[in-house]
Amino acid sequence: MVYVVVVYDINVERVDKVRIFLKQYLNWMQNSVLEGELTPGKLKEVELGLKKIVKESEDSVIIYSVRDENLLGKKFIGEPKSDLQPIFGLPKEVWVTIFNPKVVDLYKGLTQPEIHDKGC
Numbered sequence: 876m877v878y879v880v881v882v883y884d885i886n887v888e889r890v891d892k893v894r895i896f897l898k899q900y901l902n903w904m905q906n907s908v909l910e911g912e913l914t915p916g917k918l919k920e921v922e923l924g925l926k927k928i929v930k931e932s933e934d935s936v937i938i939y940s941v942r943d944e945n946l947l948g949k950k951f952i953g954e955p956k957s958d959l960q961p962i963f964g965l966p967k968e969v970w971v972t973i974f975n976p977k978v979v980d981l982y983k984g985l986t987q988p989e990i991h992d993k994g995c
Contacts, residue, residue, distance in 0.1 A: 876913065876914060879918060883907050885935075892928050901913070
């Protein structure tokens, strides 16, 4: 599996088509940003599908990939646009702060009540 972040700047005529296509494979995070885990074969499908939709002379798509999501540092500034609780299974007070790998280690293996007992 590969953890993928896709960022795009697409002409308004095609932007909905790209977003709808990508949501078949990845989680919507905010405007023009989707992410999630894919097999190498699914990643290739995404790339080929985007090439059919995107007009390379007008549009731009960047695909970042890492072997493991834990290798990707992530920090929110402001309110996240997507509802990440279903993805992480944790209350908002926790998931907004757990993108620091040291903090993630604190919560690994804990149940929801145990997380609340830690003051979150």
